[in-house]
Amino acid sequence: MIRLDKILADMGCGTRSEVKKEIRKGLVTVDGSVEKDPGRLLKGSESITFRGERLVYEAVVYYMLNKPSGVVSATEDRKQKTVLDLITEGRKKDLFPVGRLDIDTEGLLILTNDGEMAHRLLSPAHHVEKTYFAKVRGRLTEEDVRAFAEGLELSGDFTALPAKLEIGAAGEVSEALVTICEGKFHQVKRMFLKRGCEVFYLKRLSMGPLVLDEKLNPGEYRRLTEEEIRLLEEIR
Ligand code: URA
Numbered sequence: 678m679i680r681l682d683k684i685l686a687d688m689g690c691g692t693r694s695e696v697k698k699e700i701r702k703g704l705v706t707v708d709g710s711v712e713k714d715p716g717r718l719l720k721g722s723e724s725i726t727f728r729g730e731r732l733v734y735e736a737v738v739y740y741m742l743n744k745p746s747g748v749v750s751a752t753e754d755r756k757q758k759t760v761l762d763l764i765t766e767g768r769k770k771d772l773f774p775v776g777r778l779d780i781d782t783e784g785l786l787i788l789t790n791d792g793e794m795a796h797r798l799l800s801p802a803h804h805v806e807k808t809y810f811a812k813v814r815g816r817l818t819e820e821d822v823r824a825f826a827e828g829l830e831l832s833g834d835f836t837a838l839p840a841k842l843e844i845g846a847a848g849e850v851s852e853a854l855v856t857i858c859e860g861k862f863h864q865v866k867r868m869f870l871k872r873g874c875e876v877f878y879l880k881r882l883s884m885g886p887l888v889l890d891e892k893l894n895p896g897e898y899r900r901l902t903e904e905e906i907r908l909l910e911e912i913r
Contacts, residue, residue: 678718678719678720679718679719679720679721680715680716680717680718680719681700681705681707681712681714681715681716681717681718681719681725682696682697682700682715682716684719684721684725684732684734685699685700685705685725685727685732686770687734687770687771688727688732688734689766689770690727690732696715697715699727699728700712700713700714700715701713701715704727704728705725705726705727706725706726707719707723707724707725708723708724709724721734721736737789737790737791737794738772738789738790738791738900739787739788739789739791739794739900739901739905739906739909740764740772740787740788740789740898740899740900740901741785741786741787741887741889741890741893741898741899741900741901741905742760742763742764742774742785742786742787742788742893742897742898743783743784743785743786743889743890743893743894743895743896743897743898744760744778744782744783744784744785744786744881744895745763745783745895745896746780746781746782746783746895747780747781748760748762748763748780749780750774750776750777750778750780750786751774751777752772752773752774757780760774760786760788761773761774761788763896763898764788764898771790772788772789772790773788773789773790773795774786774787774788775787775788775789775794775795775798775799775884776795776798776799776860777860778881779863779866779879781879782879782880782881783879783880783881783895784809784810784879784880784881784882784889785881785882785883785884785887785888785889786881787884787887787901788898794909794910797909797912797913798884798885798909798912799860801859803912803913804838804858805858805884805885805912806856806857806858806883806884806885807856807857807858807860807881807883807884807885808854808855808856808881808882808883809854809855809856809857809865809879809880809881809882810852810853810854810878810879810880810882811852811853811854811855811865811869811876811878811879811880812850812851812852812876812877812878812879813850813851813852813853813869813874813875813876813877814849814850814874814875814877815849815850815851815872815873815874815875816847816848816849816851817842817844817847817851817853817872817874818844818847821842821844821872821874822842822843822844824871824872825839825840825841825842825855825868825872826839826840826841826842827839828840829868829871829872830871831861831864831867831868831871835861837857837859837861837864837868838857838858838859840855840856840857840858840868841854841855841856842854842855843855851874854882855868855869865879866879885908885909885912886905886908886909886911886912887901887905887908887909
């Protein structure tokens with residue numbers, strides 16, 4: 678059971694103390710009757726209106742964001758714009774990004790308030806594959822493909838698991854797809870650097886069964902579809 682004031686605050690109707698006042702003023706109805714008790718316990722399936730408008734309460738929400746460069750993957754930051762600042766829909770109070778992309782990395786980022794789902798996507802035990810498109814300074818070769826496949830030693834105590842490198846273009850500047858099933862700090866950049874190449878553009882294209890929707894421009898987001906949520910639930 679969930680308190681009425683928490684439901685309204687979660688739905689972005691105001692802070693907990695603001696919504697308490699609104700409820701006491703009689704601006705909220707539950708199943709057609711005015712409810713003035715902020716502590717009324719609800720199942721979440723009741724019909725609620727706030728200032729005359731029907732609220733659709735969902736316990737869990739999922740968004741796919743095409744993260745632009747220049748925003749941090751955090752819920753708040755004193756100096757920089759965060760991925761949460763990009764979500765303009767009411768419901769954002771308890772959202773968080775599933776994992777992190779570097780500030781200059783673009784692409785697929787899931788935002789949710791579902792901690793279990795986030796754990797399933799991020800837990801090393803599940804080996805969820807993430808594919809990135811990278812542009813690097815330096816010529817990529819088949820030797821790099823082999824080195825990625827063998828597992829690169831990135832520091833004295835960390836060797837990356839075997840990763841897949843698919844070279845798209847090779848020259849002074851090269852382009853490639855890289856698929857990893859871990860998510861260590863700056864991992865993709867460090868893997869390329871180990872092979873003498875500096876990443877200057879990085880975009881995540883997929884995470885497990887989810888593929889970045891090409892229709893989303895950087896900074897745009899949409900809800901996950903029911904099918905996408907079902908695919909995430911299948912991760913075991
Ligand atoms: N690897 C990186 O180096 N940066 C990212 O943002 C994601 C993966």
